[in-house]
Amino acid sequence: SNVLLQVDNLKKHYPITAGFLSKQVGAVRAVDDLSLTVKYGETFGLVGESGCGKSTAGRTILRLLEPTEGSIHFQGDDITNIKGTKLRQIRKDMQMVFQDPFASLNPKMMIGHLISEPIRNYSNRSEKDVKDEVIQLLEKVGMDSETYYKYPHEFSGGQRQRIGIARALALKPKLILADEPVSALDVSIQSQVLNLMQDLQVDFQLSYLFIAHDLSVVKHISDRIGVMYLGRMVELTDKHSLFAKPLHPYTQALMSAVPVPDPSKRSQRIILQGDVPSPASPPSGCSFHPRCRYAKPECSEVRPLLKQVAPDHQVACHLY
Numbered sequence: 001s002n003v004l005l006q007v008d009n010l011k012k013h014y015p016i017t018a019g020f021l022s023k024q025v026g027a028v029r030a031v032d033d034l035s036l037t038v039k040y041g042e043t044f045g046l047v048g049e050s051g052c053g054k055s056t057a058g059r060t061i062l063r064l065l066e067p068t069e070g071s072i073h074f075q076g077d078d079i080t081n082i083k084g085t086k087l088r089q090i091r092k093d094m095q096m097v098f099q100d101p102f103a104s105l106n107p108k109m110m111i112g113h114l115i116s117e118p119i120r121n122y123s124n125r126s127e128k129d130v131k132d133e134v135i136q137l138l139e140k141v142g143m144d145s146e147t148y149y150k151y152p153h154e155f156s157g158g159q160r161q162r163i164g165i166a167r168a169l170a171l172k173p174k175l176i177l178a179d180e181p182v183s184a185l186d187v188s189i190q191s192q193v194l195n196l197m198q199d200l201q202v203d204f205q206l207s208y209l210f211i212a213h214d215l216s217v218v219k220h221i222s223d224r225i226g227v228m229y230l231g232r233m234v235e236l237t238d239k240h241s242l243f244a245k246p247l248h249p250y251t252q253a254l255m256s257a258v259p260v261p262d263p264s265k266r267s268q269r270i271i272l273q274g275d276v277p278s279p280a281s282p283p284s285g286c287s288f289h290p291r292c293r294y295a296k297p298e299c300s301e302v303r304p305l306l307k308q309v310a311p312d313h314q315v316a317c318h319l320y
């Protein structure tokens, strides 16, 4: 099979409790019935506004959060409920790159030690062996070997992200979950980091699950793209179809905000009305209906299911 990761009907709900007895009175449906696949060597871009559940989905898929329902298969194995040693072994093959790579790391630790920490956790190779490996990793991400002896504060945002990527690569994972890895960087630096990630993908035979709020970022790097709204996938297709013919009104609105080189080809910017509603009380029917310019009566009553409308193009909208 060419499928590395298969996610089916994944849900992550957080109970809302009230009163002295903490009775459950509802649930925040952060991720609600999400399905996707990531193939070997592929980049799957997961896009949506902040609060749409994409980070929660990513963390649940990596089993950093407990899934409420649904299933996750990785390399053909069901990892939905695995624990202990089995989970630890799987974690090795699924690593993360964060928006701020050092937010979760010890700022007093030397870069060499930060990168080698995962290797030491998973093997008992000799000091020299590990150090050689780390220096090689640094070179792969475009940093010189002196970096080994320095500290996080000595580096720029782009350099820190390169170091964060080196750390994620240390265990030679199969999948990297990249959660907004370039959103904190200047646009010129963004493309350098994205190019690096693309080179490393070939070199290390990686698959990426790439999360971003910005379609122009995922456009660069993705093979296929899923658009999320309020915990659900509203459109899923390959990059070319999505950019040539976005079908869901929400995708069209996101797309109209993407800058294009030729201004005459720019479609009119669609301004979305209002904020993203709370996933604790999502609107009835199509949860996008209060913001949709095509909404019809049916839309507030019947929830549209994701359906195939063209080969490899799925959309959840009553217009299709």
Ligand code: SF4
Binding pocket: 248, 249, 250, 286, 287, 288, 289, 290, 292, 293, 294, 295, 296, 299, 304, 316, 317, 318, 319
């Ligand atoms: Fe808009 Fe209706 Fe489609 Fe939802 S189902 S996106 S409200 S047209």
Ligand code: MG
Binding pocket: 050, 051, 054, 055
């Ligand atoms: Mg997020």
